Amino acid sequence: MSSNKHLNIFQTPFHNPSIFQIRDKTRFEGQLVDFCVPANSYFPPPEMVELIERNMQDILKYYPDYSQVYQECISDLCGSPAENIVAANGITEVITILCRESRGPILTSVPTFGRWTDIPPDFDIPVHYLQRKKENAFQLSADEVIQAARETAASTVVISNPNNPTGAWFEGDDIRAIADALSDVDHILIDESFIEFSDLESAERLAMDSPNIIVVKSMGKSLGWHGIRLGYAVANTELAEALRRKVPYWNINGLAGFVLKNMWRFKDEYQSSFAKVAQDRDYMFEQLQTIPGLVTYPSKCNFLFSELPRGVSGKHVRDLLLDHYGLVVRECSNKVGSTEFYLRNVVRRKEQTDALVNALGEVLATLQDRTPAPQPEEAEG
Structure with a gap:
């Protein structure tokens, strides 16, 4: 005890x-x-911390830049065009908007990041769970996701790749198979918050060419700084613009913005x-x-x-x-x-x-x- x-x-x-x-x-x-x-x-490296310390007065005193500046910075890191990027105050900001506006039901595998399971009930949106099983090392097949989406009549399908907390994953061909089979659902939301630590293929390019796929990513994991609250989404230009209109003005704080604007020094x-x-x-x-x-x-x-x-x-x-x-x-x-x-x-x-x-x-x-x-x-x- x-x-x-x-x-x-x-x-x-x-x-x-x-x-x-x-x-x-x-x-x-x-x-x-x-x-x-x-x-x-x-x-981050110590040099980045020192850079922030030297500029802290300006970081705290002045308003941060507008979203377009941060879209360009994220584009430089991930390679997707700025027009397809939505800069966010952490991934939860985007998840909340996407869950709140889903007409439901939502399908997600479990276990998963808690916001995908916690937010829908707050808005009275039905959510169905596809259980990952230990006898399969918590892996799922594309067919299992597709079948569960049809059985639950899901309008929104959430895929975490790789998955939190199990670490299980889908290969690129699996993601494309799901996307092809579920092209009629409202949204396929792919959470790639940990993909930088893997050798997996990102679905960002797929999202830019798709009518219903949105990739969301937390940046705190890869940057090593959760406290600055950074994340982003990637979608086709129309979806990205619509999503940008739903996030608050100046949703990126000054410290997070300074980090983004100086990432080119530490790429x-x-x-x-x-x-x-x-x-x-x-x-x-x-x-x-x-x-x-x-x-x-x-x-x-x-x-x-x-x-x-x-x-x-x-x-x-x-x-x-x-x-x-x-x-x-x-x-x-x-x-x-x-x-x-x-x-x-x-x-x-x-x-x-x-x-x-x-x-x-x-x-x-x-x-x-x-x-x-x-x-x-x-x-x-």
Whole structure:
């Protein structure tokens, strides 16, 4: 049992508490090692931080630029034309608009990013779930998505590629097959927030040539800075223009805008960071395989999804790792389609991975000696 009396901060319906809340409630404070927030470990470089510090007075004093400036900056990074890009205050801004305006039903696979499951009920829009199964390593086929869309009469189909939290993925041919078969639905929304960490083909080009596909991306993961709140969407010119009219004026804050406008200085470091994360992911995957009873699934993201030994509670594991080791992990019981028997651990550098693997091995060795609790055969909603 954890000796920390303040871990009830994790009793949130959808997401983990902020790192600031966790620091305030634990004895480790600034010494915490975070395996929860999926940020790039190799970006931004120190030179970028110094550039921001030197210009902070202007960043805070003046209004930011207009959206067209940021569309051009994002275009320079991703290669899609600026006219097809919608700059957003984090991916949630775009997801909220797209879910709110869907006539429903919405179909999404689960488990997935919580906003895809949490927002539709807020607007009384029916949402159906396509369950990913552990016996298939949480992978889905294009045929499964197409069949589920037809059975639910979905007007909006959400595809996360690669998927959060499982790390499972669709190949480019699968995405094209889904797009061809579902060309009659209102929207196919493809969440590519983690695709930079993979070798997968982006659907941005497909979206620009399609009447109903919109690709959405969070930039906090790849930039390593979730706090600046950046994301974007890519669609055909008509859809992109319509979506831009629905986001607030000056929706990109001054700090986020400054980062975008100066990314050209650090493009080499940005691009090379993803290969480094991939190397660390391979290392972390191998090391997690050495923990008896823990099953870790292949991933194309900058995190790994692991099933705990039978009967071991992820909530208990999370609390012990935090209370005794100062390690923050993501227990997945508050994700639709998952249970407390799964952890999502963000890929970190090797020395941090070693610390997690050693601590997790010690905790699981202790807990497995106790009487196991019932555990379902697969993740269920």
